Each structure stands twice: as structure tokens, then as C-alpha cells.
Amino acid sequence: MPPRPDGRRRQVRRGGFSSQRAARQARACLCDPGGRELSAAVLTVGQWLRLWLDSRVGPGASTLRSYRQHVRGYLIPYLGDRLLGELSNAQVQAMFTAIIRTHGAAGRPVTAGTLQRIQATLRAALNAAVRRGLIERNPARFVELPRHRRPHAVVWTPPRVALWRATGDRPRVAVWTAAQTAAFLREIRGHRLYPLFHLLALVGLRRGEVIGLRWSDVDLEGGYLTVSHQIRQVGATVEVGKPKSDTSNRVIALDHGTVALLRRHRAGQDCDPAGYLFLNGDGNPIRPDALTSLFRLLNTRSGLPPVRLHDLRHGAASLSLAAGADLKTVQHLLGHSSIVLTADTYVSVLPTLARDSAEATARLVLDAACTTGTRLRVPRRRRREATRRPVTAGRRTRRTKTAA
Numbered sequence: 001m002p003p004r005p006d007g008r009r010r011q012v013r014r015g016g017f018s019s020q021r022a023a024r025q026a027r028a029c030l031c032d033p034g035g036r037e038l039s040a041a042v043l044t045v046g047q048w049l050r051l052w053l054d055s056r057v058g059p060g061a062s063t064l065r066s067y068r069q070h071v072r073g074y075l076i077p078y079l080g081d082r083l084l085g086e087l088s089n090a091q092v093q094a095m096f097t098a099i100i101r102t103h104g105a106a107g108r109p110v111t112a113g114t115l116q117r118i119q120a121t122l123r124a125a126l127n128a129a130v131r132r133g134l135i136e137r138n139p140a141r142f143v144e145l146p147r148h149r150r151p152h153a154v155v156w157t158p159p160r161v162a163l164w165r166a167t168g169d170r171p172r173v174a175v176w177t178a179a180q181t182a183a184f185l186r187e188i189r190g191h192r193l194y195p196l197f198h199l200l201a202l203v204g205l206r207r208g209e210v211i212g213l214r215w216s217d218v219d220l221e222g223g224y225l226t227v228s229h230q231i232r233q234v235g236a237t238v239e240v241g242k243p244k245s246d247t248s249n250r251v252i253a254l255d256h257g258t259v260a261l262l263r264r265h266r267a268g269q270d271c272d273p274a275g276y277l278f279l280n281g282d283g284n285p286i287r288p289d290a291l292t293s294l295f296r297l298l299n300t301r302s303g304l305p306p307v308r309l310h311d312l313r314h315g316a317a318s319l320s321l322a323a324g325a326d327l328k329t330v331q332h333l334l335g336h337s338s339i340v341l342t343a344d345t346y347v348s349v350l351p352t353l354a355r356d357s358a359e360a361t362a363r364l365v366l367d368a369a370c371t372t373g374t375r376l377r378v379p380r381r382r383r384r385e386a387t388r389r390p391v392t393a394g395r396r397t398r399r400t401k402t403a404a
Helices: 020-028 045-055 061-079 089-105 112-131 158-167 178-187 194-203 207-211 256-267 288-302 311-322 327-334 339-346 351-372 380-403
Strands: 224-227 230-234 237-241 250-253
Touching: 045 061, 045 112, 061 089, 061 112, 061 230, 061 237, 089 112, 178 194, 178 288, 178 311, 194 207, 194 256, 194 288, 194 311, 207 230, 207 288, 230 288, 311 327, 327 339
Parallel strands: none
Antiparallel strands: 224 250, 230 237
16 A cells, blocks of 8 residues: 555555455555555545645644544544545535534534635645545535625614613624723723733734734834734643734834833833733733633623623724724734725724714715705605695685685
């Protein structure tokens, strides 16, 4: 049998052949003419998925963890025994249908987003099989799945706050108004990690980015900070790695108030350039899950409507837009590669901004009408109704005067 990628020998077992001749033909198909690769004629989907996972070197730890979860939790249980060369679009579609029905019946429905991520994992694995020449096309390419709707942030307006207090109902993604954000920061003013939450609320850093900041990343004289790495958590393991994407590596300008705040924060700790800005009680970097738990506790104590720690990032984008920043500026602030992602996901139009826009639009039209000296056109039917009422009222008035 051909060796594994690590040089060890592999043994492949297949059964159920109709004759000895068929078995010998299948054995001959294990290798290509050069004896270099396994053949999809006898290689199962499960075997290929395991080989594919072992050969992955590019993705980060969190991506590989997601791949393994999809492969072990969904793809191998449903498709593992299928022959790679015989895998069809219908079989892949049947797998997703079974996942939806089985988990739904068990009271653990799989979201549309999770289904699409499972499909993305399978497509990546089968694309690799296509590149290796094992199969000619990717049967996971054309699969019909429930549409995934990206959640839009909802602003905590007074009516929504009242509904939450009365029923506990809360949006999936919610952001505070400027006044609510200020109230939260005022409430935690004396907390030792106040500067951290200040950066999250005003600058829109990700959780791993803010706890991964070092003093060498901050230029208080120039008034900016550089996002060059992050602290991420994979299960119970915490590690330092690169930012989420190339565009996440960015330089962010700081306002005078934030610079002054960070100066005071630096004065209270060691100024080692390699040291982190924010530490836990024992002097080590803060764990991502511990920061999430702390924010949830502070949010509850503040009495403000609940938001997630990541929702502070949504709120920072919305507040920046309300302050007059354009989408391109907000895109750079958040480190997004696409302005569409910025507009669709993170930028919630605050009520004051929407009201100002509506007033500006109406004022623009009314000012144009006054300048040209023309009246705004009214639909013909409404014009007839509007002119008919004054005439009728006038006739009644005249008749009243005559009778008198």
C-alpha cells in the first residue's frame, strides 16, 4: 500500500466484492499508475477527511478546531462510509436534510449559519480532492440550505427597554445609545479596567485585540495605537497570535481624552514596552473568557439593558457614524476587509441620526419648493377631495346667512 504523508505505511480494507476478480481490480485501483496516490474508487469520504485534516497547515488553531468539529460531529457520521469517487450532490443534500430533521426533532436545531459553515468545511475538503485528481468535481458545491440572515444590531430605545423590563425579551444583537454608553462608563469609572472598557466602547477593538495590547503598540505622543496581534482562546488554551485578518492589522488614532486616560493608566504600572496594558490580579494577561464574564457582571450591576461584550464593537461603529464619520473610516476603525460587511453587520443607525436625516431630507425638499416658488404636486384624486370640501362648506355657510 502507498505510504502515508508522514512516511508510515497505511492499510486500507474494503469488502463486499461480487468476485475475486472484482476484488483484485479494486486493489489495483488503490494506486495510480505511478503508485503515488490513493484512488477514490476505494477511498472512503471518512478516510479522505482524516487525511485532509492531517495535511492542513495554513489555518489558525481556531479554524482547525472548527474543521475537526464539523468533520467528527457531522461529516463522518453521515458520509464517512461513502466512497469518495461515488459521492454525489444528492447524498450531500440528504445529509443536510437529515441533520436538520434529526437535531430539530431532538430539540437542538442547527442554525442556518452552522449549516453553511459545515458546507464550507466539506467544500474545502472536496476541493482539495479535486486538486489531487481524486474526483473530477465537487458534489458539495450546489447544495440548497436555509438562508443565513446576518443579525443586525438593534438600538436600546426607550420602548425596547420598557419591553425588556416587563417581559425580559431582548434582541439577539443590541447596542447602547450614546447616553447609555456614557452611563455605563460613568458607573465603572473607579474599576481598575476602566481604560479597557473605554477602548472597547469608543474605539471598537475586538476582545482579543484589546487584551493583547502592549505598551510598545501605543504611541501616546503621536496619539495612536497599533493592532498587530491578539490573544485568543481555543478551548482551555490561551495563545498569542496574529490578528483575525490582514486588514485587522491597523493603526487607530486616539482622541485627547483617551490619550490622557492611558497616560494615567501607565503611571500606575510598570512601563515595560513588552508588557501588556491590561493584566489580571496576578500580573498575567487577561483570559478572554474571564473578560466576558466580568463585563456581564458589570452590565448587570449597572442596571442598563443587556448587551454582549462584542456588542460594544457594534456600538462604537454606530457612534462613530453618528459623529459624522463615513463608512470607509469606520471600516478601517474595525479592521474589515469589505465595506459591505461594515455596513450590513456593525453599523446600526442610531435614532437621533435617523431623525436628523429625515429632517434634513424634508428641509431640502421644502427649501427647494420655496426657492422655485412652486407648490408640491398633490395626486389628482386627493386634489379633487381637497377642493371639494371647501366648496361644500362655503355653500352651507351662504345658505345659513340667507336664512338668517
